[in-house]
Amino acid sequence: MPIDVAAHVVANHALSTDYNVLSLAAPGLTTTAAPGQFVMIKAGRGHDPLLRRPFSIFEVLRDERGTPTGISILNKRIGVSTGLVYDARPGQRVDCLGPLGRPFTIVEPPNEAWMVAGGVGLAPFAELATALRGRGIATVLFYGARSGAELFYLDFFRGLGVELVLTTEDGSLGERGRIVAPLDRRLAAQPAESALMVYACGPEGMLAATARTAARHGRRCQVSVERLMGCGLGGCYSCVVPMRTDDGRSHHVRSCIAGPVLAGDQILWD
Amino acid sequence: MPIDVAAHVVANHALSTDYNVLSLAAPGLTTTAAPGQFVMIKAGRGHDPLLRRPFSIFEVLRDERGTPTGISILNKRIGVSTGLVYDARPGQRVDCLGPLGRPFTIVEPPNEAWMVAGGVGLAPFAELATALRGRGIATVLFYGARSGAELFYLDFFRGLGVELVLTTEDGSLGERGRIVAPLDRRLAAQPAESALMVYACGPEGMLAATARTAARHGRRCQVSVERLMGCGLGGCYSCVVPMRTDDGRSHHVRSCIAGPVLAGDQILWD
Amino acid sequence: MDLSVRIGSMTLKNPLIAASGCFGYGVEYADVFDISILGGLATKGLFLSEREGHPPPRIVETPAGMLNAIGLQGIGASRFVEEKLPQLRALGATVIVNVCGTTIAEYAEVSRIVSDAEGVAAIELNISCPNIKEGGIQFGCSLTGTFAVVDAVRKVTQLPIIPKLTPNVTDVASFARAAEEAGADAVSLVNTFLAMVIDVETRRPKISNIVGGLSGPAIRPIAVRMVYECRQMVKIPILGMGGIADARDALEFIIAGAAAVQVGTANFVDPFVWTKLLDGITDYMQRHQIARLSDLVGTLDTRTGDAAGISA
Amino acid sequence: MDLSVRIGSMTLKNPLIAASGCFGYGVEYADVFDISILGGLATKGLFLSEREGHPPPRIVETPAGMLNAIGLQGIGASRFVEEKLPQLRALGATVIVNVCGTTIAEYAEVSRIVSDAEGVAAIELNISCPNIKEGGIQFGCSLTGTFAVVDAVRKVTQLPIIPKLTPNVTDVASFARAAEEAGADAVSLVNTFLAMVIDVETRRPKISNIVGGLSGPAIRPIAVRMVYECRQMVKIPILGMGGIADARDALEFIIAGAAAVQVGTANFVDPFVWTKLLDGITDYMQRHQIARLSDLVGTLDTRTGDAAGISA
Numbered sequence A, B: 001m002p003i004d005v006a007a008h009v010v011a012n013h014a015l016s017t018d019y020n021v022l023s024l025a026a027p028g029l030t031t032t033a034a035p036g037q038f039v040m041i042k043a044g045r046g047h048d049p050l051l052r053r054p055f056s057i058f059e060v061l062r063d064e065r066g067t068p069t070g071i072s073i074l075n076k077r078i079g080v081s082t083g084l085v086y087d088a089r090p091g092q093r094v095d096c097l098g099p100l101g102r103p104f105t106i107v108e109p110p111n112e113a114w115m116v117a118g119g120v121g122l123a124p125f126a127e128l129a130t131a132l133r134g135r136g137i138a139t140v141l142f143y144g145a146r147s148g149a150e151l152f153y154l155d156f157f158r159g160l161g162v163e164l165v166l167t168t169e170d171g172s173l174g175e176r177g178r179i180v181a182p183l184d185r186r187l188a189a190q191p192a193e194s195a196l197m198v199y200a201c202g203p204e205g206m207l208a209a210t211a212r213t214a215a216r217h218g219r220r221c222q223v224s225v226e227r228l229m230g231c232g233l234g235g236c237y238s239c240v241v242p243m244r245t246d247d248g249r250s251h252h253v254r255s256c257i258a259g260p261v262l263a264g265d266q267i268l269w270d
Numbered sequence C, D: 001m002d003l004s005v006r007i008g009s010m011t012l013k014n015p016l017i018a019a020s021g022c023f024g025y026g027v028e029y030a031d032v033f034d035i036s037i038l039g040g041l042a043t044k045g046l047f048l049s050e051r052e053g054h055p056p057p058r059i060v061e062t063p064a065g066m067l068n069a070i071g072l073q074g075i076g077a078s079r080f081v082e083e084k085l086p087q088l089r090a091l092g093a094t095v096i097v098n099v100c101g102t103t104i105a106e107y108a109e110v111s112r113i114v115s116d117a118e119g120v121a122a123i124e125l126n127i128s129c130p131n132i133k134e135g136g137i138q139f140g141c142s143l144t145g146t147f148a149v150v151d152a153v154r155k156v157t158q159l160p161i162i163p164k165l166t167p168n169v170t171d172v173a174s175f176a177r178a179a180e181e182a183g184a185d186a187v188s189l190v191n192t193f194l195a196m197v198i199d200v201e202t203r204r205p206k207i208s209n210i211v212g213g214l215s216g217p218a219i220r221p222i223a224v225r226m227v228y229e230c231r232q233m234v235k236i237p238i239l240g241m242g243g244i245a246d247a248r249d250a251l252e253f254i255i256a257g258a259a260a261v262q263v264g265t266a267n268f269v270d271p272f273v274w275t276k277l278l279d280g281i282t283d284y285m286q287r288h289q290i291a292r293l294s295d296l297v298g299t300l301d302t303r304t305g306d307a308a309g310i311s312a
């Protein structure tokens, strides 16, 4: 049961010239939010920009008593609305519709959980890691970015006891190259009898590679896909992902209500 | 030679639930500004609202050395853009094009100057009064509003040595009724040989009444008209006012470049 | 206060209809708000068989609007009747089925199937989808084609028939007239404006179908003008739409001549827009002492002169 | 880098033209910026005699657009030639005269007068003004009328003739074709979309003329589509316009098939937009290693498939 909250900006922390974390006071919104769910945000007034934009719930904010007071989003500026989110001032109003979509399915011990993040794809993993570690699950974060300056919140994950495997395209931090390489090696080294779930979020290409790699090693993989979304509620059919049906046909699935978290091995990656 | 300045809000003083004074840092803009001129302002980003809106230059802001640093505008919230101006936050960017239009023609002693303002029509008179008093001209401000709570900057004008004649529609301050009534009486009482210029700014109806009254008493009257303006530079022909030509025909004059200050007795008031 | 709207044998409790393709099959919104508060809802366009629609990207945002080329992905008439209609009935929705066809025979067949089913209030004939070659636009852009489709469907159903007109024509009112002469109970307008957006960096269209349909506030002033033109031309009710985002917008269409209004794109921006629209219209009627909404329809005052002074 | 554009005998130093009715007579902007940096400027529409135009209000803002019904207020052809043209020559402007008429004879006569004058580079035939009954729209909405006007003007002038097309038709490309067959050197499109805005409190139109022409970013996606359609239909150059506000928008039109672009409403919002457009286009050509702007015209890549993945 999503609600629409006229949230107010409580803080805006710039992480880089492209990335920021926007904290929003949105009481009520987060009472049912689960890791992997998203919100539809309207940062500007007027009709330009017109549509809301989807953002993963990065952190659930809580007061000293632990009651949820709002959310934060990890934003990467790539255009109009992410630009507005980057420039948002404390006190400013940001309409926030959610929580929306199918969350990650959280495994139980003795499963291990491997999270694979590319760039801003880190967003859903802060809450997921918290949930996983809360269940005492051994958790690894494979996290790749363009450079070390764009690898964020590392101490947060370390603090949770999450093992970090980092890659950067320029080699400035961790291994040089793409994140799928160390994932592949580690999957190969993993004993077959161990139980394991792969979670992935990031650019389309990285998701495809991760899903294929996991499948090749016979591992289950949940991917959170990114599609242009007009409504976030199943109304417009803009967000479809081609998926394999049980009878082997291809079917356009609405990623806003069937996803954003989908089974990696059922997506027909082009 | 108008310029376009990406001005920043330095202060926003709310005067009432409808009125505010917005101070803008706009170096360069005001070097040539004269009383009665206006600026075209774009308060929002994006294409909605699309067009700029015209605002009189209320005050020329100066640093301690007296060099102009920007302007303030007296804003009355009646719609989208005046709403944005009312809600503007310090630091926010407001595009500011100007100075534009024909200013008031300032009389010389022994002329007296009578300024007639209705509501937000007060805006151009702060700078005009300063200029007039600087020349030692006896100046009266006839100022009408809905109620006493909407009569602003009275001390400012008193401080300049401007005589105030006030009216309110609810009688809460000054004489009850419209401002043209006391103007009419005072014009009737004024010795015929005295030299006098009437300046008026406010709602269309008040301007028409003032112009007619001044004419009936044989007094010159400069009115600052308010028209919907698309460009403020003579490009769109949206802002026209029907005026009498020398050969007695009616002609649509562009009030943004021929005005906003026009000769009251040449306008064809409908 | 009476907000009801009569369209042929169908009565809507209020003039607010969720526009086709912008509200899924309706059931998607059941856990967002109580959809029985709507005057009605138009389903996603339905052909005889299932369709997968166009590959993504299917939408792109434009200034105060959006472009879409979904390609009428849908489950087809029979599955709709079996899977969705019962739920919609249970939810208390007034269902208007948006009927598509690639041939006149298909329009008639789909119409027959939904007419036989229980719980369908009216048929909206989509002869105006700009996004697929066989989207009926060939009927929607020809007067004889429009007449022929309505005439054929008229023979197979007792339900109110509401052809949905395309704005991509020189004289939309003549199409409304053709529909009326063929026995339509009302007309819906406007569908989307054929448009395109180019990614200048890649020099490719922004949506896979190259061209798409423009909707949203951007088109509202054109749509209002078209409703006004049709109002002069036909007697049957007009379901007006195109960019309605708030009560003022809806009232514009009603004053221009729309008996009811549909809202599409605005439902994407704010799925809770419906109560705001309802409250705004009710408040307006109170302020202006209008007892029956029907008394407001087409009451635009076009006497010139007074319109002049802006201070008015 | 070569930004020049050839249109018949006229060469523009760059593709940026101030759109008719949005730049006064050009002289108004002389003390705002150096108007000789423009590729060209189209004057306010000119009839044989002076016109006072419609009473105010003449414009109203709409979402990402504006509605106007100025009513072609203007000083007439002869006064323009005497009073404005000499100044424009002195300012180094490339002048395109926007010619209006209530009869074919008037189009021809106005064209003759401006052709005889010194300093006119081309004639833009306004057969598409939606705002006045006698605004030539009766010619612009009929293929034979379009042909007849161009044909008549062709006989009285050596100047490039550029009919300006209305978007308020089903198939704009067929009008471009008719103009080409009649001997036009280029076509301009689009003029404004017939539209209306209602003040719901007074139930009156927001502008005195009841209906007006919609312009601005709101219409851009429709205009781009129309330019693209015309590009497939005619060989003569297309002057594209409709909602251009920045370099990206202008490039969209050029990639869709426009040899040059006109900018109207955006000049109201920002009279200094011209240098921004010029810089943006130059920067784009550098980044994409395009030496001649003409190499970019109509280079839209419509191969489908790849367009799919949004991450692309």
Ligand SMILES: Cc1cc2nc3c(=O)[nH]c(=O)nc-3n(C[C@H](O)[C@H](O)[C@H](O)COP(=O)(O)OP(=O)(O)OC[C@H]3O[C@@H](n4cnc5c(N)ncnc54)[C@H](O)[C@@H]3O)c2cc1C
Pocket: A038, A049, A053, A054, A055, A056, A057, A073, A074, A075, A076, A077, A078, A079, A080, A081, A082, A083, A120, A123, A124, A225, A226, A227, A228, A229, A260, C061, D310, D311
């Ligand atoms: C479920 C979900 C969760 C998301 N979570 C986050 C998040 O936590 N943080 C975050 O920063 N972003 C997130 N995104 C992506 C974010 O929604 C887009 O970056 C945003 O919509 C872009 O809007 P804009 O107005 O800034 O860009 P626009 O100005 O609309 O577009 C700029 C350019 O980017 C392209 N573009 C637009 N949207 C996308 C997209 N989704 N993927 C790829 N290219 C696109 C456009 O085609 C255009 O070329 C998420 C997306 C989804 C679907």
Ligand SMILES: Cc1cc2nc3c(=O)[nH]c(=O)nc-3n(C[C@H](O)[C@H](O)[C@H](O)COP(=O)(O)OP(=O)(O)OC[C@H]3O[C@@H](n4cnc5c(N)ncnc54)[C@H](O)[C@@H]3O)c2cc1C
Pocket: B038, B049, B053, B054, B055, B056, B057, B073, B074, B075, B076, B077, B078, B079, B080, B081, B082, B083, B120, B123, B124, B225, B226, B227, B228, B229, B260, C310, C311, D061
């Ligand atoms: C030369 C000049 C100087 C001005 N100086 C000031 C000033 O110093 N302070 C100030 O507060 N205002 C001033 N105005 C008026 C101001 O420009 C308008 O109030 C403003 O444009 C309204 O914009 P909006 O977006 O808030 O209203 P919109 O949302 O555009 O319109 C709201 C409603 O108000 C009506 N409206 C819009 N503009 C006007 C207008 N000019 N007159 C009457 N009704 C209108 C519209 O038709 C609509 O019904 C001035 C106008 C001019 C021409």
Ligand SMILES: Cc1cc2nc3c(=O)[nH]c(=O)nc-3n(C[C@H](O)[C@H](O)[C@H](O)COP(=O)(O)O)c2cc1C
Pocket: A236, C019, C020, C021, C022, C043, C044, C045, C068, C070, C072, C098, C126, C129, C164, C190, C191, C192, C214, C215, C216, C217, C241, C242, C243, C244, C262, C263, C264, C265, C266
């Ligand atoms: C994503 C999307 C899908 C649409 N699908 C359909 C459809 O299947 N059938 C139809 O008749 N109209 C369809 N339309 C058109 C809308 O019903 C409506 O006519 C148009 O969007 C204008 O209204 P609006 O501006 O309120 O959205 C669709 C519009 C959008 C935006």
Ligand SMILES: Cc1cc2nc3c(=O)[nH]c(=O)nc-3n(C[C@H](O)[C@H](O)[C@H](O)COP(=O)(O)O)c2cc1C
Pocket: B236, D019, D020, D021, D022, D043, D044, D045, D068, D070, D072, D098, D126, D129, D164, D190, D191, D192, D214, D215, D216, D217, D241, D242, D243, D244, D262, D263, D264, D265, D266
């Ligand atoms: C206020 C105004 C006046 C116009 N006057 C004319 C005119 O006299 N002749 C003409 O051919 N087009 C006229 N137009 C149309 C523009 O030249 C242009 O075709 C249209 O506005 C679309 O471009 P834009 O969106 O960049 O404004 C006018 C447009 C506006 C907004």
Ligand code: FES
Pocket: A228, A229, A230, A231, A232, A233, A234, A235, A236, A237, A238, A239, A240, A254, A255, A256, A257
């Ligand atoms: S975003 Fe609208 S259906 Fe998924």
Ligand code: FES
Pocket: B228, B229, B230, B231, B232, B233, B234, B235, B236, B237, B238, B239, B240, B254, B255, B256, B257
């Ligand atoms: S506002 Fe454009 S001509 Fe005056």
